[in-house]
Structures are given as structure tokens and as C-alpha cells.
Amino acid sequence: MRYLWIWILYVLWLPLNVLNGQTYVLRSDFEKVLKARDADASLDDSLKVFRLSELYSAYIDGEELAVYNYYKNKSVIRLGYIWNTTTNNHWIQLALGENEEKVLELILNQENGMAPHRTKVEGLKGSSVSFVGNKLRLSVKGGMAQRGMIVVDGNESEPLFIFVDAPQTVSASDSAVVLDGYHKGTYKVPPSVNRISIPLGAYYRGNIISDHDIQVDGLGIISQEGIKHSGYEKNEDNPFKCNVAVRGNDTRMKITGVTSIEPAMYHFWVWPGNGTVYEGVKAFSFLYETDAYIGSQILDCFSKVNDDHVKLYISDIKVERLSTYLQGNGHTFQFGWGNYGSRKNIRVKDITVFRDLNNQKECKYVRSFINWRKPDVPNVIEDVCFENIRFYAPVRSFCVMDNDGKSWLSTPEVRNFVIKNVRLPQKPYCLMKIENPSFHVQVEDFLIDGVSLTNENVSDYISNKSLNNFIVK
Structure with a gap:
């Protein structure tokens, strides 16, 4: 019985979005995950290569999303050839169901915002793109896996990827x-x-x-x-x-x-x-x-x-x-x-x-x-x-x-x-x-x-x- 109560408490402690699926990850939620990572004494700061993006901000329905950034670190990449032939990576992961559509607002965290004529959206099907001030508005549809890349304001060295997949429901069990x-x-x-x-x-x-x-x-x-x-x-x-x-x-x-x-x-x-x-x-x-x-x-x-x-x-x-x-x-x-x-x-x-x-x-x-x-x-x-x-x-x-x-x-x-x-x-x-x-x-x-x-x-x-x-x- 004691183990049963431990299991029930564990299930109640898990965020509902873990068990029932969710559309996206909030920046505030992933900051807590990275806080736990940063408290891990086994990871030296000089070897870190993963964080939240400082270049891009993204919003859906007014909520700020986690924009991931897997970045180059000279403490890890010590060969000039590799350093010169790789780029940083920023991405957003969305989970959209059949006939589900979301409008993604992107902001470039730089003083001058984005230049529409220098921004390219590649690989996303059925998506409409518009600019409102310094924001890029991108409609993204579910129903199929999508892998898109956005080159914002001509910055080829910092591509932003959009990944769209079907929602996944996960739960723990004996197996x-x-x-x-x-x-x-x-x-x-x-x-x-x-x-x-x-x-x-x-x-x-x-x-x-x-x-x-x-x-x-x-x-x-x-x-x-x-x-x-x-x-x-x-x-x-x-x-x-x-x-x-x-x-x-x-x-x-x-x-x-x-x-x-x-x-x-x-x-x-x-x-x-x-x-x-x-x-x-x-x-x-x-x-x-x-x-x-x-x-x-x-x-x-x-x-x-x-x-x-x-x-x-x-x-x-x-x-x-x-x-x-x-x-x-x-x-x-x-x-x-x-x-x-x-x-x-x-x-x-x-x-x-x-x-x-x-x-x-x-x-x-x-x-x-x-x-x-x-x-x-x-x-x-x-x-x-x-x-x-x-x-x-x-x-x-x-x-x-x-x-x-x-x-x-x-x-x-x-x-x-x-x-x-x-x-x-x-x-x-x-x-x-x-x-x-x-x-x-x-x-x-x-x-x-x-x-x-x-x-x-x-x-x-x-x-x-x-x-x-x-x-x-």
C-alpha cells in the first residue's frame, strides 16, 4: 500500500502536460529545467553548449515559448576547420494535431528588428508569413511532420528551425x-x-x-x-x-x-x-x-x-x-x-x-x-x-x-x-x-x-x- 501511495503522489506531481500532451514549451518552464542543469556540479561551465536562445523570442497566444539554442563553444570545438564550417542552432518544437493551426510571433532581439526583404522561410508547407512592425507572424499547421528553417534578416550563421510533430502522450508503467x-x-x-x-x-x-x-x-x-x-x-x-x-x-x-x-x-x-x-x-x-x-x-x-x-x-x-x-x-x-x-x-x-x-x-x-x-x-x-x-x-x-x-x-x-x-x-x-x-x-x-x-x-x-x-x- 505504501508503494501505491508513492506512485499516486508521483503521478499527481507530474505536470498534466507530460501525461496528456502539450502544444509547446513555455520559456518559464524550461528555465526551471536549465536551473536544475546548472546546479549539476558534474557539468563544468566551460563545456556547456545548450541554453535558451538569447537572439530570438517567440510567442503563441501571448505566451513566450522556449527557443532552444545549441551553440558553438571554443572550449569544445578546438579545430578551426570545424569552427568555420558550422553554425549555431536555434529551434522551436511544436506538437500540433490534425487541423490544428497556431500563429507564431517571432522577434529578433536586436535594436533594429527584422528586415522583411532579408528574411527567408524555407521548408514549411501551407504556412503564411507576414510582418507587423518588428515581428514576424508565421502560421503553422498540424497534420503532418514539418521541418522548416528561417533565416532572419540575412543572418545565415544563426538559423532558426521550426519542428512540428503530432502530440505524444506518455506515461510510466512497469515496462x-x-x-x-x-x-x-x-x-x-x-x-x-x-x-x-x-x-x-x-x-x-x-x-x-x-x-x-x-x-x-x-x-x-x-x-x-x-x-x-x-x-x-x-x-x-x-x-x-x-x-x-x-x-x-x-x-x-x-x-x-x-x-x-x-x-x-x-x-x-x-x-x-x-x-x-x-x-x-x-x-x-x-x-x-x-x-x-x-x-x-x-x-x-x-x-x-x-x-x-x-x-x-x-x-x-x-x-x-x-x-x-x-x-x-x-x-x-x-x-x-x-x-x-x-x-x-x-x-x-x-x-x-x-x-x-x-x-x-x-x-x-x-x-x-x-x-x-x-x-x-x-x-x-x-x-x-x-x-x-x-x-x-x-x-x-x-x-x-x-x-x-x-x-x-x-x-x-x-x-x-x-x-x-x-x-x-x-x-x-x-x-x-x-x-x-x-x-x-x-x-x-x-x-x-x-x-x-x-x-x-x-x-x-x-x-x-x-x-x-x-x-x-
């Missing part, structure tokens, strides 16, 4: 754990638990590791803020460096809604990824080797990481409605470095690329949208389709499959590989290249600055050594 408010540490999932929820407005500073199949959901934030970043070395427990990870081959995850920031290495770890699903997940990171997704399905997700965004290492992958922002390192879709075996039946559809900070003109080590590096093993990649890809900004290179200029020792193959309905605003800085006679890619409806890629102009966009590898239709 489900709710990590509301502020928590820290490594949560090793016990065998009796198969669901972990981080609700909207919660901040979990740590990681989650399981030896069995798990589901992680909610619209809250998980981070390894303050944990030393380093690459994986032999005899280390790799999952400890990831925000959410499962041990063992063929162990699966389903991750829904959460925002993952500042991993010590990868955002998520599962191997080889068969059956793992990500839905409505958002990933932010600055440092090297902070890859995002590996699994069978990546749906309605967002990625702004500083390495590979999606690893296409297995067969039967579906990626749909992914929004990305490329940074200084890595590729959006990576087929691998070397031997990851033969693969087939890979479908990538409805991709939005907001920015590509890889667009320096140096092309020796090309970071690209689609990549297969050093694939000098006798594997076959086949039955692949990339479809409906929209870029809002130029890219360094669209597709590169090379062996670093070395001679080929084996006979890997690429076949039945189709790329269609691509929109690029201008010519990539570096030519596309596929430096193997056994690699063949068919390109359809590929527009660059409004000009269709054809057999007549293909040499303007593809390396001379690779012309015979592309079939243009």
Missing part, C-alpha cells in the same frame, strides 16, 4: 520509464523495461544503452553535453559514446520524436540496423564522427550533423521526408568506406537540403550528397532509387564514388541505380564522378539552375573520366 524534467547519467535499460519516454520540455543529459529491443519516444531532448568527444577505439564499449544505443547484432530500436544533440560520438548506435526505425527524430552536432542514422527506416527526420547523415549499409532501406543541413565534414548518404557487403532495394524519397557548408571550391577530398568511398571489394549495390530531392542552396558535389585515385584491384558493381527529380539552385563547385567502369547510374529530370541535365551538356557537370558511367534521360 515504461518517463524521464521528465532534468535527468543525467547513463541509463542502462533493465530487462523489464522496453520503452523510455523523454517528453516535450524534458532534457536528459546522458545516454541510453540497452541489450534488448527498445523504443525511445517523446519530443524532449537527449544530449551528452559535457562528455569528452573521441573516436571509437578497440576494446572500448562503443555504445557509451552514443546518445541512444543497443548492444548485440540484430538488436533493434524504434526512436520517435526526440531531439538528439552533442553526442560523444554517433547519435545512435545499432548494428547492422535491420528493423531499426527512426520517425520524427532530430539530430544536431558539431564535432567529427557524429553520424546520425543507421537502420531500415528513416521517416520525417532532420539532420544537421558533422559527419554522415544516413549510412546505407544494409539492404531494404526506406528514407522518406528527410531534411538535412550539411556541415564541413561527411556526406548526406554514405554507402560506406570499404567493405560493407552487397546491398539492394534502397529507396530514398522527398529529401530537403537546406544548406551545404561543404561548398568550398577545393575538390581533392570531395564531400558529397551521395558517396561511396574506397569501395574496392567485389560487392554489388543495386536496385536503388533517389527521388524528389530539393536543394535550397548550392552543394559542393552531388555524387562521388571513388577509390581515392588508386587503381582498382577488384570488381565492385553499381547497377539499377536511378536518381530522378532533382532541383539544384546552381552548378555544384565540384564535378560528379564515378571512377569505375562497372558503376552505372541513370539520371532523370535533373535540373541545375533551371537547366535540365542532358547528353549534350552532361560534360559540364560530370568528370570526363566518369561520363560513360552516367545514363542521362
Whole structure:
């Protein structure tokens, strides 16, 4: 009976919006979460990278929202190349139901307000935008996952992201754990638990590791803020460096809604990824080797990481409605470095690329949208389709499959590989290249600055050594 009363008191203590879902997080509520974080003696101030935004204020129905800010910190980012090819991040998380619409008012916390002609809203469907004085009024609709980016007053170094998802209701039980408010540490999932929820407005500073199949959901934030970043070395427990990870081959995850920031290495770890699903997940990171997704399905997700965004290492992958922002390192879709075996039946559809900070003109080590590096093993990649890809900004290179200029020792193959309905605003800085006679890619409806890629102009966009590898239709 005593334990029953403890459970009842715990449920009554939880905010109603945790159990019943809520539309947004108030700034005043999240200030309490950060106050608990700041009282945590285990986090040195010099390693903090997460706070409420000081640049943007946002309101709905007169209430001030929490605008999150994952920011660059020179105490953490010590390499000039990374510092120069990353931007700060501000975002708002909304949870809107079918037919629900909210008007979001944004204020730039600077003396002169906002210039309408220098403010861009990208990626939001069915949204109307207007200016009233120094306020931007943005209508946002529910009913579908939305990933939008606003560049306010031409400030490309401080993008503001708007994430819209369906409301999620979470509750604790014998097999489900709710990590509301502020928590820290490594949560090793016990065998009796198969669901972990981080609700909207919660901040979990740590990681989650399981030896069995798990589901992680909610619209809250998980981070390894303050944990030393380093690459994986032999005899280390790799999952400890990831925000959410499962041990063992063929162990699966389903991750829904959460925002993952500042991993010590990868955002998520599962191997080889068969059956793992990500839905409505958002990933932010600055440092090297902070890859995002590996699994069978990546749906309605967002990625702004500083390495590979999606690893296409297995067969039967579906990626749909992914929004990305490329940074200084890595590729959006990576087929691998070397031997990851033969693969087939890979479908990538409805991709939005907001920015590509890889667009320096140096092309020796090309970071690209689609990549297969050093694939000098006798594997076959086949039955692949990339479809409906929209870029809002130029890219360094669209597709590169090379062996670093070395001679080929084996006979890997690429076949039945189709790329269609691509929109690029201008010519990539570096030519596309596929430096193997056994690699063949068919390109359809590929527009660059409004000009269709054809057999007549293909040499303007593809390396001379690779012309015979592309079939243009």
C-alpha cells in the first residue's frame, strides 16, 4: 500500500502536460529545467553548449515559448576547420494535431528588428508569413511532420528551425520509464523495461544503452553535453559514446520524436540496423564522427550533423521526408568506406537540403550528397532509387564514388541505380564522378539552375573520366 501511495503522489506531481500532451514549451518552464542543469556540479561551465536562445523570442497566444539554442563553444570545438564550417542552432518544437493551426510571433532581439526583404522561410508547407512592425507572424499547421528553417534578416550563421510533430502522450508503467524534467547519467535499460519516454520540455543529459529491443519516444531532448568527444577505439564499449544505443547484432530500436544533440560520438548506435526505425527524430552536432542514422527506416527526420547523415549499409532501406543541413565534414548518404557487403532495394524519397557548408571550391577530398568511398571489394549495390530531392542552396558535389585515385584491384558493381527529380539552385563547385567502369547510374529530370541535365551538356557537370558511367534521360 505504501508503494501505491508513492506512485499516486508521483503521478499527481507530474505536470498534466507530460501525461496528456502539450502544444509547446513555455520559456518559464524550461528555465526551471536549465536551473536544475546548472546546479549539476558534474557539468563544468566551460563545456556547456545548450541554453535558451538569447537572439530570438517567440510567442503563441501571448505566451513566450522556449527557443532552444545549441551553440558553438571554443572550449569544445578546438579545430578551426570545424569552427568555420558550422553554425549555431536555434529551434522551436511544436506538437500540433490534425487541423490544428497556431500563429507564431517571432522577434529578433536586436535594436533594429527584422528586415522583411532579408528574411527567408524555407521548408514549411501551407504556412503564411507576414510582418507587423518588428515581428514576424508565421502560421503553422498540424497534420503532418514539418521541418522548416528561417533565416532572419540575412543572418545565415544563426538559423532558426521550426519542428512540428503530432502530440505524444506518455506515461510510466512497469515496462515504461518517463524521464521528465532534468535527468543525467547513463541509463542502462533493465530487462523489464522496453520503452523510455523523454517528453516535450524534458532534457536528459546522458545516454541510453540497452541489450534488448527498445523504443525511445517523446519530443524532449537527449544530449551528452559535457562528455569528452573521441573516436571509437578497440576494446572500448562503443555504445557509451552514443546518445541512444543497443548492444548485440540484430538488436533493434524504434526512436520517435526526440531531439538528439552533442553526442560523444554517433547519435545512435545499432548494428547492422535491420528493423531499426527512426520517425520524427532530430539530430544536431558539431564535432567529427557524429553520424546520425543507421537502420531500415528513416521517416520525417532532420539532420544537421558533422559527419554522415544516413549510412546505407544494409539492404531494404526506406528514407522518406528527410531534411538535412550539411556541415564541413561527411556526406548526406554514405554507402560506406570499404567493405560493407552487397546491398539492394534502397529507396530514398522527398529529401530537403537546406544548406551545404561543404561548398568550398577545393575538390581533392570531395564531400558529397551521395558517396561511396574506397569501395574496392567485389560487392554489388543495386536496385536503388533517389527521388524528389530539393536543394535550397548550392552543394559542393552531388555524387562521388571513388577509390581515392588508386587503381582498382577488384570488381565492385553499381547497377539499377536511378536518381530522378532533382532541383539544384546552381552548378555544384565540384564535378560528379564515378571512377569505375562497372558503376552505372541513370539520371532523370535533373535540373541545375533551371537547366535540365542532358547528353549534350552532361560534360559540364560530370568528370570526363566518369561520363560513360552516367545514363542521362
